Amino acid sequence: MKKVFDLTSCDWCNRDVLQRSRLAPRPFYVGYRSEKMALEYERAQSGSYTLLNGEWKFKYLETPFASDEDFYRPGYDDSAWGTIPVPAHWQLHGHGRPHYTDATSVFPIQEPPVLQAENPTGLYRHFFTVEDLSREVLLRFDGVESAFHLWVNGQPAGYSQGSRCTSEFDVTALVHEGKNELALRVYQFSDGSYLENQDMWWLAGIIRDVSLITRPRLHLSDYKADAVLQGDLRSGAFSLALTVEDHTEAPQGCRVQVKLLEDGKCLYEEERALAPGEGEATFRKEFKQVRPWSAEDPHLYDLLIELRTPAGESVEFYSQKVGFKRVELKNGLIYINGAALKFRGVNRHDWDQDLGRAITKEHMVKDLRLMKRNNVNAVRSSHYPNHPDFYDLCDRMGFYVVDEADLECNQVQIIGNMKLISDNPAWEESYLDRCRRMVLRDKNHPSIVFWSLGNESGFGCNFKACYRWIKGYDPTRLVHYEEDRGAEAADMYSSMYTTHARLEELGRREDLCKPHVMCEYAHAMGNGPGGLQEYWELFRKYPRLQGGFVWEWIDQSIRREGVQTYGGDYGDWPNNLNFCADGLLKADRTPTPGLSMLKKVLEPVAFYDYSPESGEVTVENRYDFSTLDHLRAVCTVQSAGKRYFERELGIGGIAPGESRKVRLHEPGEPAALAGGREVFCDISVAYREPPEWSEPGDEVAHEQFLAAKQAPRAAQKAAGQVELAVEGDAITVTAGQAIITFSACKGSLTSYRCGGREMIGRGLDFNFYRAPIDNDINLRAEWDQFILPRLTNVVKEVEVDCDGERATVRVQKCYAPFVMDWQIDLSVCYTITPDGGVRIEAQGTPRGKLPGTLPRIGMRFVLDEALEKVSWYGRGPGECYRDNKLGCPVGLYQSSVKDLYFPYVVPQECGSRADVRWVYLSDGRQGLCAVGREPLSFSALHYSMEQLTEARHTDELWPQSDIHLQLDFAQQGLGSASWGPGALEQHTLRPEPFAFCWQLFGCESEGIVDRAEAARAAL
Structure with missing residues (x-):
């Protein structure tokens, strides 16, 4: 019988074949x-390096x-083929489709590994030129x-x-001199895919x-x-x-000359002769004084290697950036250059x-600049x-x-078997190879x-083998692997998304001889x-808690016709929907509001223990190696946007880890x-010489302290x-230029007109829900x-009263759901004064078999x-919430309603500003102001909460003209x-008892700060 199909004979479905003819x-x-x-490190100018990127012939x-x-044969007629850029994923160029999963594979899980024969494949053809046949020719695929x-x-x-x-x-x-033909058959899946099931899109290509x-x-x-x-x-x-x-x-042997240079000055030079057949050499040099490499001071030396013939004729030069550092595990902690x-x-x-x-170097530079x-x-x-x-960029930056x-x-x-592959010796060489x-x-x-060693693959003998090999080859660095729970084949304990309470337990432990690093936390x-x-x-x-790595830096969404897409948008199944959109940056590298909070908590300079009485504050240097001499700190004393004075602080000379009192x-x-008035001291830290x-x-750091509270004042009649x-x-209540309307059936304010303009067109009353966020x-x-x-909304009783000087609506x-046995009782009093101000005093008491949490307690209006x-006095300028707000200091800010919205991949609650004393929305001439006795939060959007809840993509949102x-x-x-x-x-x-007091009023824009501050002081 003739065999017409044999999947097991294919290299890409054979665990024992990792490569053929690949160089070490x-x-x-x-x-x-x-x-x-x-020493210029320009590969393209070397004469020995040519990028073959560009448009290649392609067939899917x-x-x-x-x-x-x-x-792949010379002269093959590929005229009917299309082209594709290299590098690129073919799915992003109209061939096949993207497929997103988190942990689920898109192939069977069997032992030994098997794959479906319907394995998307790309055929590539390209020409390259060889000019000098006296030299060896290598093809490199990164x-x-x-x-x-x-x-x-x-x-x-x-x-x-x-x-x-x-x-x-x-x-x-x-190869031969002149034009040569290169051909590739690229397989989307291989037995190697069993080891590449990361949380990301399944894509393929060069x-x-x-x-x-x-x-x-001779090289x-x-x-x-x-x-x-x-x-x-x-x-x-x-x-x-x-x-x-x-x-x-x-072979005649050769000579090797080695130099180590610093800023062009040669610090070390040695030359050695190698006899024919002698292919290895070792050079060593000790220096009494070197400048260490660290993330704070990435000082690099130049290693220069020259290869010569025995007669001294230069063959070729090689260069490498070198940095002196020491990484060690000592006293149960990780030390880099002596600092834990x-x-x-x-x-x-x-x-x-x-x-x-298939990103470019420019994308890498943008990422690293933003990180710094x-x-x-x-x-x-x-x-x-x-x-x-x-890595070159990380070395230098x-x-x-x-x-x-x-x-x-x-x-x-x-x-349910995390050891299936990692503890199977048949896979050892595959693990070691990677x-x-x-x-x-x-x-x-x-x-x-x-x-x-990898990520989320259980633990077993294969990881132990990798650890042994790495520690034997490179003892200068440490080894990490999170799922080695006992740190048997790792130099540290590691964990993902550990709760704060559990992390504190781990921090207190004194029985562990290795430190703890969170390789993933704060899912963004x-x-x-x-x-x-x-x-x-x-x-x-x-x-022993030595920091961690936020998951993750950038959303992995795909732009299609201007919209950010995710799992399931391409008919891909199974999928994990928008779980790929979990970054501190959007996929177009726009920072999310969460990045400002991360910057705040990572600040290398801290200010605390401020005393309004003495005017002093403690400054702490949280750098590991740098003094604060390279920074300039300025304190500005301000109130509601008015600056009284600023003063430079003397922070120079504070050593790493030390602190000092300074006067603000x-x-x-x-x-x-x-x-x-309420007064703040704002401290801004910046570089004296910008990197x-x-x-x-x-700014490197920013801190804010309340220096004086606002004094209450009697309300003017x-x-x-x-x-x-x-x-x-x-x-209907008429007060000055204001006409305020309430609905007795709804028990709520429904309209507010002032100066001939209807500022509130609809009052949507109390709101206890929000458009759910991913979290x-x-x-x-x-x-x-x-x-x-x-x-x-169940209205039980409405009472009104008016004595000519004020009107009240009680x-x-x-608010209660159908069928369910719980409710929120409300007692609300609206007081209207002759200047058109509406004071809202609300008390609420949740009762019955209550939910564990409420999304929010607030009111909403359509303007x-x-x-x-929009102008507001509170935290900003960016979006901020009760547990994500310290990166936004209190100040006087302006924006447009349009710009308050943040376009998350899946529409959700957004745009809130926290700790707001007052907010004013206007047409530039007149508007509506809301003031709180205690700080409140606000958002103002051209989208309703219902729109944000229902939409799954941003293109499903249609901005409303109303606010x-x-x-x-x-x-x-x-x-x-x-x-x-x-x-x-x-x-x-x-769901606990609550009470608040707010005031709404319409007024002209001129003098709004004084008017709003006076209203707040009188509440």
Whole structure:
């Protein structure tokens, strides 16, 4: 019988075939023709490196077993094919479709591994030119998802798998002078996909650079440079182990010269001769004084290697940036350069809304600049080695990097056996292959402080084997792996999304000899995360808690026709919906409001223990190695936007970890200046000499203290008459230029006209719901169960009174759901004065079998579309909530209603500003002001709460001309329960008795600050 199909014979479905003819992993370097060129680090100018990126011929197949078996042969007619950019995912160019899952695989889970024959496949063809056949020719692929076969001029050149791992092939014997043909068959899935089930889109293609590297027959084939600080942390030991290959016809040996330079000055130089057949050499040098590399001061030296013939003729130059540092586990803590520092980190995927993982160097630079500007000092390359250029940038800009192997088999949790693959020796070589390729490629980067064995794959013998190999090869760094719960094959304990209470328990433990790092925390999905401040209070309180990495840096959504899309939008099933949109940045790299909070809690300078009486405050330097000499701190004393004075603070000379008292003002000075108003001291810290990655106006840190409280004052009696009329359901009050209407049936204010304009067109009365945020995932079911979205307004009694000087409307009512045995009783008194002011005093008492939480307690009104300009005195300028607000200081801010909305991938509650003393919406000439006796929160949007609740994408929102104003007494905290803990108890809104007092009034815009402040003082 003739066998016509045999899946098990395919390399891409054979666990025992990881590669064919692939070269051994090595660092990413090329040779240069001169010392000057080598020290410029411009590969493209080296003469030995050519990028092959660009438009390639492409054909998409649903299966590798489709036609075009001869596509790789020279002269093949590909005129009917289309083209595709390289690098790129073919799904983002109209071939196949994106598919998003978190842990679920899109192939069977079997042992040994099998894959469906319907495996999407891409055929690529391209030409490249070879000019010098005296040199060896290498083809380099920095990332191909997930496996590929390679042909050159019709001849097999190799096979490789490992989507985010580099593959190099020596094709010297296959090329000829002039134009050569390159062909690839790329498979979306392979047995390697069993180890690539990360929380991200299933995509495919040549996703990183393809390059042609030429080198002389005598060349440097590998090197390992270590620069380690010695015991006193001032001296350093430099070592270099290198390998030379001589493929010339008659090897004569060679000479190797090594230099170490600092700012062009040679500090060390040594030359050594290698005899024929002798391919390895080691160089060592100790220095009494070196400048350490750290994230705060990423000082780099230049390593220059020159290869010469025995006669001294230069063959090629090689260069590498080197940084002296020391990473060690000591006294149960991680020390870098002698400091038991905290990792102020983020998890970062390669991602762009249009390019997917095929990002450019410009995207990497943008990411790292934003991180530096927001006080981030560490990056975890979740969950695969990044493009080599990324590590060069981290070396130079200063980041502590956790370099993670391209290894995750989280799908096995679905079948309840997390050890299925990781504890199976048959997979050992696959695990080792991925870890070795990461380490051997990236070993020379000073920014890398940890090697991470992978992510969410259970634990077993294969991880132990990887740990042993890494520790044997590179003892200068530590090893991380989160699911090694006992830290048997890791140098630290690690966890994800640990609750604050559990983290405090871990911080207190004294029986553990290794530290704890949260490799993922504060799930930044949608509106949030909350609880960052409390996390960092614990990190700073307990030495063994050495920080963590927020999940994650950027949303992994895909832009399609201007809309951010997610799982399920492409007919992909199974899927995890918008779980991929969980970043501190949107996919277009717009920061979310959550990033400002992260910046705040990561500030390297802290101010606390402020005394209004003495005017002094404590300044703490939270840097690990830097004094505060490079910073300038200025204190501004202000009240409601009025600045009284500013003063530079003397913070220079404060050493790392130390603190000092400084004076902000003279005793009693702010209160005397403000004349009874609320006064704040704002401290702004900025760079004296801005770093290259900063932008004008950047702050390093900001702190604010209340220096004087507002003094109450007696309300001035407004002149004029108040008239009240009742006609059917309508209660109408006329006061000056204001006409206020109430509905007796609804027991609520329904209209407010002032100066001839209807400012409130509809009063929607009390509101106890919000458009659920992603972090409400665990609360929403209960809210729906208790029918919170549709409570019924039951009016029991309405009383009115008017004595000509004021009118009152008293309402007894409740909000209750159908059928359910619970309610919120309300007693509300509206008092209208002759100047048109409406004072709202409300008391509420929840009763019955209550839900565990309420989304909010507040009132909402629909305002005229002309009131587009918004001014407020409270926290800002960005969105902020009760557990995510410290990054927004109290001040006087202006915006438009349009700009208060934040477009999360899935529409949800947004736009709130917290701790607001008053808010004023106007047309620029006149408007409506809301003032609180105690600070309130507000949002003003062109979308209703119902619209935000129902829409699943931003294009489903149609802005209304009217303005939806929400005033809140309180709102449930944000938390991070989309994949983490919910809001802490102090930020949880329980159904308990409440009371508030607000005032609404219409007035002209001129003098609004004085008018609003006077109204607040009189409440």
